[in-house]
Amino acid sequence: MPLAPHEPESLADYLETMSRAVFTAGMGAAVIDRKWAGTVEAFEGFDPATVAAYTPADVERLLGDDRIVRNRKKVEATVHNAGELMVVDREFGGIRPYLDSFADTSDLIADLHRRFRFLGESVARMFLYTVAFREKEQEAWAREHFGEAAMRRHGH
DSSP: OOOOOOOSSSSHHHHHHHHHHHHHHHSHHHHHHOOOOOOHTTTTTOOOHHHHHHOOHHHHHHHHHTTOOOOOOHHHHHHHHHHHHHHHHHHHHHHHHHHOOOSSHHHHHHHHHHHHHHHHHHHHHHHHTTSSSHHHHHHHHHHHHOHHHHHHHOOO
């Protein structure tokens, strides 16, 4: 389950939030929680320009870093997503205006899936909930899919 909803203050905050959703997918949240501080360090604070410029050698370096969950697809997705966040930021004048440009959440989720790697419906909804985008709608979806007990375990 996601962290408590919050309004990201920078593009790096959006990338970190998106990446945390990506890395949490299919993993126990406790594993990600334990490794997250090291993950932030390994990805240099999730600065989008820095991460987007990572080379294949940087990816290999990260895959050898035991501070992170060493999943090639998730590491490569983070690099791709950094670049795509910068594109969206330029196109829409920010990530929040991009999110707000969709009247229908299902259309937004489809666009997130098209633009970003590793953002299927569940991960996209986790990201949207965590960035406080229509959080009541995302919370209702999470309750339906994960159950009331899982939501209570995570303080929601």
